[in-house]
Amino acid sequence: MEFRSDLVKGSVAPIVLKLLSERERYGYEIVKLVNERTQGAFQWKEGTLYPCLHQLEADGLLSSAWREAESGKQRKYYRVTRKGRTELASRTEEWAAFSKTVTALLMGATA
Amino acid sequence: MTRMDDLLEAATSRFRYDAGLREEIVRELRAHLEDSIAAARAEGVDEAQAEEAAVRAFGDPEEIGEKLWQANRRRLRRRAAAMAAVGVVLMPAGIVAAAWFITWLLAESIGPWHAIISIAAIAIIYFLTRRFLPKTARFGISYLRWLSTAFTKSVRIAFSNAWIWAPALAFFAVNVAEELISKWPDLIRSRSYTHIGLGIVFPSLWESAHKQLAEVGPHMPWGAASLLLYLGYLLFAKRMGTWLQSAPDVARRRARGWHIAFVVSASAGVLSVTWGLLWDWFTWNGRYNAFNSGRLLISILQPLVYVELPFVALISALFLTIVLRRLRGQALSPGGILSSALIVIGPILWLSIILLLGVIGLSGLWPFLHPAHKPFDMPLLQSFFPQALDFLRVAPAFLPVIIVSEQCGLRRACVRFGDFVWRHLWRYVAFVFLGALLLGLPQWAPGPAFDSNAATWPVLVLVTRVAIRVALQLVLTVMCFEFYLTRAGTVIPMAAEETSSQVAPDGTR
Numbered sequence: 001m002e003f004r005s006d007l008v009k010g011s012v013a014p015i016v017l018k019l020l021s022e023r024e025r026y027g028y029e030i031v032k033l034v035n036e037r038t039q040g041a042f043q044w045k046e047g048t049l050y051p052c053l054h055q056l057e058a059d060g061l062l063s064s065a066w067r068e069a070e071s072g073k074q075r076k077y078y079r080v081t082r083k084g085r086t087e088l089a090s091r092t093e094e095w096a097a098f099s100k101t102v103t104a105l106l107m108g109a110t111a
Numbered sequence: 112m113t114r115m116d117d118l119l120e121a122a123t124s125r126f127r128y129d130a131g132l133r134e135e136i137v138r139e140l141r142a143h144l145e146d147s148i149a150a151a152r153a154e155g156v157d158e159a160q161a162e163e164a165a166v167r168a169f170g171d172p173e174e175i176g177e178k179l180w181q182a183n184r185r186r187l188r189r190r191a192a193a194m195a196a197v198g199v200v201l202m203p204a205g206i207v208a209a210a211w212f213i214t215w216l217l218a219e220s221i222g223p224w225h226a227i228i229s230i231a232a233i234a235i236i237y238f239l240t241r242r243f244l245p246k247t248a249r250f251g252i253s254y255l256r257w258l259s260t261a262f263t264k265s266v267r268i269a270f271s272n273a274w275i276w277a278p279a280l281a282f283f284a285v286n287v288a289e290e291l292i293s294k295w296p297d298l299i300r301s302r303s304y305t306h307i308g309l310g311i312v313f314p315s316l317w318e319s320a321h322k323q324l325a326e327v328g329p330h331m332p333w334g335a336a337s338l339l340l341y342l343g344y345l346l347f348a349k350r351m352g353t354w355l356q357s358a359p360d361v362a363r364r365r366a367r368g369w370h371i372a373f374v375v376s377a378s379a380g381v382l383s384v385t386w387g388l389l390w391d392w393f394t395w396n397g398r399y400n401a402f403n404s405g406r407l408l409i410s411i412l413q414p415l416v417y418v419e420l421p422f423v424a425l426i427s428a429l430f431l432t433i434v435l436r437r438l439r440g441q442a443l444s445p446g447g448i449l450s451s452a453l454i455v456i457g458p459i460l461w462l463s464i465i466l467l468l469g470v471i472g473l474s475g476l477w478p479f480l481h482p483a484h485k486p487f488d489m490p491l492l493q494s495f496f497p498q499a500l501d502f503l504r505v506a507p508a509f510l511p512v513i514i515v516s517e518q519c520g521l522r523r524a525c526v527r528f529g530d531f532v533w534r535h536l537w538r539y540v541a542f543v544f545l546g547a548l549l550l551g552l553p554q555w556a557p558g559p560a561f562d563s564n565a566a567t568w569p570v571l572v573l574v575t576r577v578a579i580r581v582a583l584q585l586v587l588t589v590m591c592f593e594f595y596l597t598r599a600g601t602v603i604p605m606a607a608e609e610t611s612s613q614v615a616p617d618g619t620r
Contacts, residue, residue, distance in 0.1 A: 028146040045175075046169045050143075050175065050179060058183065
């Protein structure tokens, strides 16, 4: 099932923060990982990941460094900063509450 | 150009004024596309189809470019501001340094004919060595035009960022207040109105001005110089107001306020100095002459360019960088600290090394020029040391540059700059060193010897000599700073870069 882009849009940053909180990764790796874990449900336009990464870095939530990968190729690796981890915790909590509320509204139950 | 190149060009076209950042983004996006192509190739897809698929999967390059620009806007502004600040701070410093050095050199050893022959000698050396110089050192009228445009842009960018001008302005205000408070009783007692004007413009030159006054005589030349300075300041203030009001990041009301403040202060200076000049004119004892004006200009420039400046600036930069990194909780790696500091003072150090080598080279000829001097005996350098502390007053002006460069992480640019200098320095040194040596040779050329104690040089000769010197100084200075600005990751291109906006329709998806 493919999701509407406006639904996906708000989830990109927390997903990126979550994946990078596991370990440092580069852009292409993140895209492939998302496709793999969502079994293709999230069809990100690959290029749109980079503005998100750069914005998170500008906000101090990520840091980056060029390093040589195992293949010998130079890649820009991103990692979550301390501020980024705090932000991830906050956004995860916010997302859970939001999701619960919307589900309750759509499904007719009380929140 | 391949589809991938088209995509990268379109996605990064908005970064055309920051070649360094653009290069980094292109590198990152290219690595992604290459990974994507390699994955498709591994599945058995041919090269052209793999590239097509990678470009399509990447998305609309113009939309991505716009978002990338939005995400990096703050970074772009900081980098632009930092580089502009370096240009704004160092360009006048370089002009003053070169002006002082060559003026001193020619005034001490060379007469008007000798100056012409010296310039011819330098021109010959330049044309002989031109093909060995890197392209950026091949100066000409286009470089002067470029420098003028770059300077205008630099000032505009610098003044759109409070990080740059606010500390410098505060430092200047504190200096003015301190000087005026401490000197006011003397000024009133001596009715030295021209000194008041000069003190406001260059408070740190107060002591030097006072000593020179005793030698030069009446206040007249000081007044003339301060009036010129103020008139220049007034013109600058008017231009500044226009720049400020058209700068994208400055609030209109605030810009208008600064404009008014600039113009009012400059006008007050002009009025005050004019009044002082009139006063001195009627009380003047007749000892004024054109040569005194020349000495006056030299004495005004002199304290700004002591050879200790680079070293004081280096120490200050290192100290402040360490403090800043500590405050921000960053690691204190020696390489990081040194490179951050070097980006601020690198060009000054570089210029100073060249100038010092020139002085040392020339001092070998001193016995021929001045029989009283021993070879390599450098009274000039010795005379500077007692005044080194004056530069502690100048060093804080570098603070905003250090802050901004620290925030921008410009180490990469610094490393590039250092690498380039290492590879090309010898050419510059050889060029300037030979030039300085040859400057001494025309001492044997025909023409009257220049007597620095004489007070009877005709105005026309003086003006001609000054014009020749200034032209020579400008050429050297432009060469130095053009090199720095274009090679150290400048954000100001030589000309508007042509960028392709043509993206295949199916690639825009």
